[in-house]
Amino acid sequence: xxxxxxxxxxxxxxxxxxxxxxxxxxxxxxxxxxxxxxxxxxxxxxxxxxxxxxxxxxxxxxxxxxxxxxxxxxxxxxxxxxxxxxxxxxxxxxxxxxxxxxxxxxxxxxxxxxxxxxxxxxxxxxxxxxxxxxxxxxxxxxxxxxxxxxxxxxxxxxxxxxxxxxxxxxxxxxxxxxxxxxxxxxxxxxxxxxxxxxxxxxxxxxxxxxxxxxxxxxxxxxxxxxxxxxxxxxxxxxxxxxxxxxxxxxxxxxxxxxxxxxxxxxxxxxxxxxxxxxxxxxxxxxxxxxxxxxxxxxxxxxxxxxxxxxxxxxxxxxxxxxxxxxxxxxxxxxxxxxxxxxxxx
Numbered sequence: 001x002x003x004x005x006x007x008x009x010x011x012x013x014x015x016x017x018x019x020x021x022x023x024x025x026x027x028x029x030x031x032x033x034x035x036x037x038x039x040x041x042x043x044x045x046x047x048x049x050x051x052x053x054x055x056x057x058x059x060x061x062x063x064x065x066x067x068x069x070x071x072x073x074x075x076x077x078x079x080x081x082x083x084x085x086x087x088x089x090x091x092x093x094x095x096x097x098x099x100x101x102x103x104x105x106x107x108x109x110x111x112x113x114x115x116x117x118x119x120x121x122x123x124x125x126x127x128x129x130x131x132x133x134x135x136x137x138x139x140x141x142x143x144x145x146x147x148x149x150x151x152x153x154x155x156x157x158x159x160x161x162x163x164x165x166x167x168x169x170x171x172x173x174x175x176x177x178x179x180x181x182x183x184x185x186x187x188x189x190x191x192x193x194x195x196x197x198x199x200x201x202x203x204x205x206x207x208x209x210x211x212x213x214x215x216x217x218x219x220x221x222x223x224x225x226x227x228x229x230x231x232x233x234x235x236x237x238x239x240x241x242x243x244x245x246x247x248x249x250x251x252x253x254x255x256x257x258x259x260x261x262x263x264x265x266x267x268x269x270x271x272x273x274x275x276x277x278x279x280x281x282x283x284x285x286x287x288x289x290x291x292x293x294x295x296x297x298x299x300x301x302x303x304x305x306x307x308x309x310x311x312x313x314x315x316x317x318x319x320x321x322x323x324x325x326x327x328x329x330x331x332x333x334x335x336x337x338x339x340x341x342x343x344x345x
Contacts, residue, residue: 041293043082049291058299059217059219060303093114099299103300118281125252126336130334144160154182157174171205171240172241175241182344188249192257206270206271212307215232215304217304218302227303246345249275250336257282260312260315260316274319275318278321279315284299284301284304285300
């Protein structure tokens with residue numbers, strides 16, 4: 001049995017940026033007709049429900065070069081008979097891993113299916129121990145931001161997660177305190193994302209004019225290529241304190257999702273240099289759906305692009321590529337931080 005729903009969402013893209021990531025994706029992805037097939041709560045039914053949800057709503061089949069029909073032919077052979085919950089979960093998680101997408105997860109009460117090779121297969125290029133040496137004991141805290149002035153009069157700001165919020169007044173305080181510094185380092189290494197609003201709020205302090213920073217699409221039909229036209233993403237300057245000196249954004253492979261978007265925004269701002277490793281990507285806004293047995297699947301549903309219309313799903317290259325060397329690690333030096341400091345005019 002198939003049910004159809006028609007939803008009209010009266011939100012602009014700008015308004016959507018004020019909402020949490022999950023809600024944004026849900027609103028964007030259901031602006032068109034959605035066919036929902038009802039499946040039985042059986043091994044076969046749950047498997048088929050999962051496969052069809054991804055088939056109709058996932059947004060990166062072409063980019064990932066995944067033959068989803070072939071994936072079905074392979075994994076449906078295992079999703080039969082009297083499998084235990086754990087066995088079915090393993091089959092479904094293995095099938096989803098074929099997408100090679102960090103935004104694709106299967107949630108149950110006993111485990112989370114995940115694909116983390118996007119960062120686990122690469123050097124970490126980050127150490128809490130090293131960063132703590134730079135911050136010392138006398139750093140300041142403004143909401144989720146830790147910051148201090150380094151001994152060469154360069155400001156350093158550590159932001160670990162875009163899920164942790166801050167306000168305009170926090171940014172005013174940080175930037176005013178660091179105003180005498182000759183440059184600013186923003187360290188988002190290890191930042192796995194969170195709220196797009198935080199990415200926009202922080203990046204808006206580094207431009208004096210409205211900037212085109214990228215594009216977005218959303219699915220408008222069940223076909224793998226049924227996308228809306230590209231819609232522009234703009235970054236508007238903050239009305240608060242703005243920074244006009246050199247800025248260095250530090251990245252590694254764990255920079256993902258909203259943090260990846262932040263790097264995309266910053267690359268469009270003047271006087272900004274990205275230093276470190278390629279980011280982890282995650283350029284598809286995620287959406288969630290539920291299987292008959294109550295498991296939840298999250299997947300990329302709305303693709304985003306940079307200002308040159310290139311996908312950032314597989315990451316963004318730094319302007320200066322560098323990793324932490326073993327020799328520096330032994331000496332208690334963070335090679336990426338030191339490289340950024342050496343680039344300050």
